[in-house]
Amino acid sequence: MLYNAYSSNPAMKPPPFKYIAAESVEHALEQMAEYGDAAKLLAGGQSLIPAMNFRVLQPSVLIDLNPIGDLEYIRRSDDGALVVGAMTRQRDLERSSHVERITPLLFEAMPHIAHPQIRTRGTLGGSLAHADPAAELPVIAITSGAAMKATGPSGDRWIEAKDFFQGMFSTALEPEEILVEVTFPARKPHTGWSFEETSRRRGDYGMMGVAVEVELDEGGSVKEARLVYMNAGDGPIEAEKAAALLRGQRPTQEVFAAAAAEAADNEIDPMGSVHASIDFQRHLARVLTARVLAKAYARAQSS
Amino acid sequence: METHAISLTVNGQTYNGDVEPRMLLSDYLRHELGLTGTRVGCEHGVCGACTVLFDGQPVRSCLMLAIQTDGHELSTVEGLASSTDDLHPLQEAFWDAHGLQCGFCTPGFLMTLVPFLAENPQPTEREIREAISGNLCRCTGYQNIVEAVRLAAERMRE
Known part of the structure; x- marks a missing residue:
């Protein structure tokens, strides 16, 4: 009945490892303490498993967080913030009315993250902790002022998104810590948002992408602006000089164009690839920035 | 060699087996269960040929470990039709x-x-x-x- 032709000599992609199904966050922390650097945490596995299939990563212990059901939740807090468990699937964020209402920027970015078959497994926390410079979620986290809750042997601590990402695949998480929760603050009034990316095909890595949040003052001038770029350097890149050019200005096409040029020409540091040269990436940044600023401004006016 | 006992349901049928943790779900379906309708193309999550349903949701079976399906329900292409006269x-x-x-x-x-x-x-x-x-x-x-x-x-x- 069973077809076992290969099982006596299976062609296994990943190298051998010890597998531990975490029963709780506490259990996972204990296992991390025991195995130290030899262990890797497995969240959705949509980046880690390919890396293991290629044998780029060869952890000798894999601690699977998937059996811990209580890290999967999407809630609205009493002060109106969005509170998300780290193991929440991207597909659930994409379909959440809480996300749509509280963090429309996140909602707008979700369909751009890989393909449906990836988002059903991929998690919010996994993507943030992986910190791929070409990923959408780190950019959205910084733009919307999210905060990450890490838990470790000495208890919990909160890390602001802007301090969380520390370059290529690096975060402020200590080796013995687990990212357990992410909060996105309630959106302020007179605030607009937008996210755009350009990829060769829906779901492919974005050649360039930018998220923006713009807050207007009573008189309709820009009070606060934040622009963050993906695939534009060794991590999510915040264009602070471009934001400074916007602050205090009445929004016009010229002001948007100046900010876009500042960010695209001077602040981002794209690396180029076979699909997009550095010049083309800068060009995309300029075009997308002007586009997201116009859209965010229109939304801020009507909110 | 470390193995773990797993029990899963595929297309309504229950299977019990012992797997090495590093066995990918795609390889388990094909080589252990003989369900070769699920195809293995790129094996790093790009081509989609290995897509199966995991608790009703489409997933890439090359990006999951067989051990993670313990206690879960899977559907593969073999479950879509009972015969060539009765296609989906x-x-x-x-x-x-x-x-x-x-x-x-x-x-x-x-x-x-x-x-x-x-x-x-x-x-x-x-x-x-x-x-x-x-x-x-x-x-x-x-x-x-x-x-x-x-x-x-x-x-x-x-």
Whole structure:
């Protein structure tokens, strides 16, 4: 009945490892303490498993967080913030009315993250902790002022998104810590948002992408602006000089164009690839920035 | 060699086995359960040929470990039809609209599209193209696949 032709000599992609199904966050922390650097945490596995299939990563212990059901939740807090468990699937964020209402920027970015078959497994926390410079979620986290809750042997601590990402695949998480929760603050009034990316095909890595949040003052001038770029350097890149050019200005096409040029020409540091040269990436940044600023401004006016 | 006992349901049938933790779900389905309808293409989550349903949701079986399916329900392309005379409407439509040539990618397309059409019975062409953006076909181009989905959706609404 069973077809076992290969099982006596299976062609296994990943190298051998010890597998531990975490029963709780506490259990996972204990296992991390025991195995130290030899262990890797497995969240959705949509980046880690390919890396293991290629044998780029060869952890000798894999601690699977998937059996811990209580890290999967999407809630609205009493002060109106969005509170998300780290193991929440991207597909659930994409379909959440809480996300749509509280963090429309996140909602707008979700369909751009890989393909449906990836988002059903991929998690919010996994993507943030992986910190791929070409990923959408780190950019959205910084733009919307999210905060990450890490838990470790000495208890919990909160890390602001802007301090969380520390370059290529690096975060402020200590080796013995687990990212357990992410909060996105309630959106302020007179605030607009937008996210755009350009990829060769829906779901492919974005050649360039930018998220923006713009807050207007009573008189309709820009009070606060934040622009963050993906695939534009060794991590999510915040264009602070471009934001400074916007602050205090009445929004016009010229002001948007100046900010876009500042960010695209001077602040981002794209690396180029076979699909997009550095010049083309800068060009995309300029075009997308002007586009997201116009859209965010229109939304801020009507909110 | 470390092995773990697992018990899972595939297409309504329960299977019990011992797996090495590093055994991918795609390899387990094909080599241990003999369900070779699930195809293995790129093995790093790009081509979509290994798409199966995990608790009703489409996933890439090359990006999951077999051990993670313990206690869960899977559906593969073998579960879509009981015989060639009793094809799923999507399979019929792929046949009628010439949505395949070599057929290697077809199971992945079908398992991606079954939950898609269940959720969205009247998709636009753009929605269909986005739904299949994670599945690669190297023979037909996508024109006839999109046409097959449209045809299946139309028939399934009747």
